[in-house]
Amino acid sequence: MVDMAAVENAFAHVIERRHLRAVLIKDADAWAALYGELQDAYTRAFATAAQEALKDALDRMRDLPPGTFGQADATHIMGVLEGRLGAEALSGLVNGPVINLTDALMRLGAAEVGTSVGVDIAFGRPDFDALKLIQKDNLHWVANSWNARNNTIFRKALDDYFREGMTREQLIQRFAEEFPALAAKGKVYFELLADTAATKTREMGRVTGYERAGVEYVQIRAHLDHRTSEICRNMHGRVIPVRRLSDQRDNYLDAVRRGDVLGAKDAWAWQGDKAAAKLQDAKTKDIPANIASPPYHARCRTITVAYLPTSGAASEWERSTFDREPLSRKATAALIEHCKAASWRDAKSMANHYDKHGKALWGTREAYNAAAMDLIRRGDRDVYLSVRGGRLKALFVRPGASARKSAEFAVVDVIGQDIETLHRRRGALSTPSDDVQAIKQPARGITKWLSK
Ligand SMILES: [Zn+2]
Incomplete structure (x- = not known):
């Protein structure tokens, strides 16, 4: 009798390996390519949406009868902008790329670990569950951008124009002139958002890689130069049990599952330079559990690598x-x-x-x-x-x-x-x-x- 489960398993394994190899072919360039694609997807979606939003908003303003621009008009225009730049509009535009690129970025992180220790990393059920949550999380931050930030920018601009007591014609003129600058602020935000999504997803992929490859300890590797942040300088070189990374990721994804945004932020804490300075002389074992895996802040270049201890007595001295x-x-x-x-x-x-x-x-x-x-x-x-x-x-x-x-x-x-x-x-x-x-x-x- 044929054991169908075993056949399916073997088949899944072959597909998995083929997928991994496809990721690995791109090798060192893969990260740059995927990261660039995600950033492109976010910023292009926003730029397109912003252009449409401007067009719609100006059309609506032109429809208004002549006279002074009132509070009701402002509310109306904000509604028009939200239709283009709000949660539904933007997550609709980036849904596909976020789902696909999150998958690719997580696999890339896992494959990088696999390559470094010479093991093929096959995703199991828990990894696919984690992947779904990471996709949900990455989409959440795109959808959230209108409420969290961009509506404030446009609202403030409208309020400022409003306070100056402009006629509708003057307002239309001003809005058309200044909208590109306002939209550019939004673009910077989306670049940051894509950066965070890409680095965080890749690091979670690395954690999966360590777990599957049986790596027990990782070392924090910062990029040391004049731009290195205080936290990364202070974390650089430390040796951290993979168990701590897994726990942190689990706490983070549990909060994502519950839709608990504050809980998620707390599980993967970002430190300002002041707070980070306190960690300078801290022993690794005294570092809080919510500071384990990079990224430690926006635009963080720090990664983890499998820790390979020196042999002999020097290993203990080095580790300490x-x-x-x-x-x-x-x-x-x-x-x-x-x-x-x-x-x-x-x-x-x-x-x-x-x-x-x-x-x-x-x-x-x-x-x-x-x-x-x-x-x-x-x-x-x-x-x-x-x-x-x-x-x-x-x-x-x-x-x-x-x-x-x-x-x-x-x-x-x-x-x-x-x-x-x-x-x-x-x-x-x-x-x-x-x-x-x-x-x-x-x-x-x-x-x-x-x-x-
Ligand atoms: Zn950093």
């Missing part, structure tokens, strides 16, 4: 540093022992640093090398860990006699056990381009009992 936690005293002692075995990567690299920062202060290469070794070993220096260029660095620091005096630094690449530099200078230990700013370790006084 990514999560903004100092090591225990015991782990710090082991780290120092590990760094004591560090040496310059090669003679040339040492010579370069010696010429640059060492010659004037230490006199000979031997003395320069001995000073670096001494700084790593001695008990009265401070030890910091930071991440720079994706690599864990131990900073051995002897502070200057006063804040204005230079401090002495030795930097060790932990995994490579390479001494990278020794120098004296004033100023901060970290630069804004560091992945994780220097975190002070409980190190003082440890070395003495270790070397006995």
